[in-house]
Amino acid sequence: MEFVKDYKSILNPKDTEKAIKLCKDTFEKELSSSLKLTRLTSPLFVEAGCGINDDLNGVEKPVSFEVTALGSRKMEIVQSLAKWKRMALADYGYKRGRGIYTDMNALRPDDTVDPIHSVYVDQWDWEKVIDEKDRNLETLKTTVKEIYDAIKRTSFMLSESYSELEDYLPEEITFIHSEDLENEYPDLSSNEREKAAAKKYGAVFIIGIGYPLKNGVPHSLRAPDYDDWSTESVNGYHGLNGDIIVYDRVRNDSLELSSMGIRVNKEALLRQLEMKNLNERKELYWHKRLLNGEYPETIGGGIGQSRLCMLLLHKCHIGEVQASVWSDETRAEAKEKGIYLI
Numbered sequence: 001m002e003f004v005k006d007y008k009s010i011l012n013p014k015d016t017e018k019a020i021k022l023c024k025d026t027f028e029k030e031l032s033s034s035l036k037l038t039r040l041t042s043p044l045f046v047e048a049g050c051g052i053n054d055d056l057n058g059v060e061k062p063v064s065f066e067v068t069a070l071g072s073r074k075m076e077i078v079q080s081l082a083k084w085k086r087m088a089l090a091d092y093g094y095k096r097g098r099g100i101y102t103d104m105n106a107l108r109p110d111d112t113v114d115p116i117h118s119v120y121v122d123q124w125d126w127e128k129v130i131d132e133k134d135r136n137l138e139t140l141k142t143t144v145k146e147i148y149d150a151i152k153r154t155s156f157m158l159s160e161s162y163s164e165l166e167d168y169l170p171e172e173i174t175f176i177h178s179e180d181l182e183n184e185y186p187d188l189s190s191n192e193r194e195k196a197a198a199k200k201y202g203a204v205f206i207i208g209i210g211y212p213l214k215n216g217v218p219h220s221l222r223a224p225d226y227d228d229w230s231t232e233s234v235n236g237y238h239g240l241n242g243d244i245i246v247y248d249r250v251r252n253d254s255l256e257l258s259s260m261g262i263r264v265n266k267e268a269l270l271r272q273l274e275m276k277n278l279n280e281r282k283e284l285y286w287h288k289r290l291l292n293g294e295y296p297e298t299i300g301g302g303i304g305q306s307r308l309c310m311l312l313l314h315k316c317h318i319g320e321v322q323a324s325v326w327s328d329e330t331r332a333e334a335k336e337k338g339i340y341l342i
Helices: 013-035 082-092 139-162 178-184 190-201 265-273 280-283 285-291 304-313 328-336
Strands: 036-037 043-046 064-067 073-079 099-107 120-127 174-177 201-206 233-235 240-246 253-262 300-302
Touching: 013 036, 013 099, 013 120, 013 139, 013 300, 043 178, 043 304, 073 178, 073 233, 082 099, 082 120, 082 139, 082 285, 082 300, 120 304, 139 201, 139 253, 139 300, 139 304, 174 178, 174 190, 174 265, 178 190, 190 201, 190 240, 190 253, 233 280, 265 280, 265 285
Parallel strands: 036 099, 174 201
Antiparallel strands: 043 073, 064 073, 099 120, 120 300, 201 240, 240 253, 253 300
16 A cells, blocks of 8 residues: 555645645745755756766666767766766856756656655755865755755745645754664664654754665665765764655655765765776766866755655655656555545
8 A cells, every 4th residue: 555544635736736836936945045056957868978977876777868860879867967066066167155956857767666756856956066174074964954944944834825734844953873873773774764763853864875884784875976975074984975854744754855965076986986896987077077176076965856845745645746657556546545646
């Protein structure tokens, strides 16, 4: 069963569409103002083999096609814009303390399809220039707090416009390292730890995603060439990145809203490529530019648009706030329960 037992949507389909727009418009303005970001137009696809596309956990295959008019040159639908954004900051000449955000639309056909995952991905991708001296946990935490405050202000606006939508997120987000989370819940899986932390704190930022924990397994996988997950941050712990996880009261479960972090510098890139046995990537266009010092130091991430709408509109399935593809069984169950999937 994909849907919460006895669930009933607070908003009807028409009001849901209005609330989706209010949610997205409000958060976009709040995010831009908080982080000093300028909106930039981004690509839907990039050329294959140049190293610009994001390979996420390193196993997902991008959707590809050939452009006949360009001699059948192969292109790939983006999976995220983690690398493209940093290149754009360099090419546009952004300075420290300023950055960009964009509406990222992607296809991830290898993703699990369930109440919080879809083949279609829409998120706000953002990236901001920092200095070498800003490569620390303080910068990471300050940025996380600014993003969370933007989420809280958006939640408040929705609750003011639709009184039925209670703003139940805590006032502040809690920070915890993935190694401390492992110590607290040694017998749980990483997903179970996230759920336990989300229920305990309401909103949590889990630091250090990608570096092996004491059990030899990372909390979650990360590609080696965008987030810096291997730099020793403090007290022997590793990682200058993490995930924003909140408690989803409707589903009684955790919900990841954002993956973000301080990006790799030359040293971290070389170290992480070696750890992942992917040294051949040093020869790719994007990676050569980074190793040649052509990119600024940055912090960045992605924030799920449909995930945020789903949470703040108190929906139990992501299909209630975005148009995607679902199994016949899922649609039949939704119809039976009176749940409208867009």
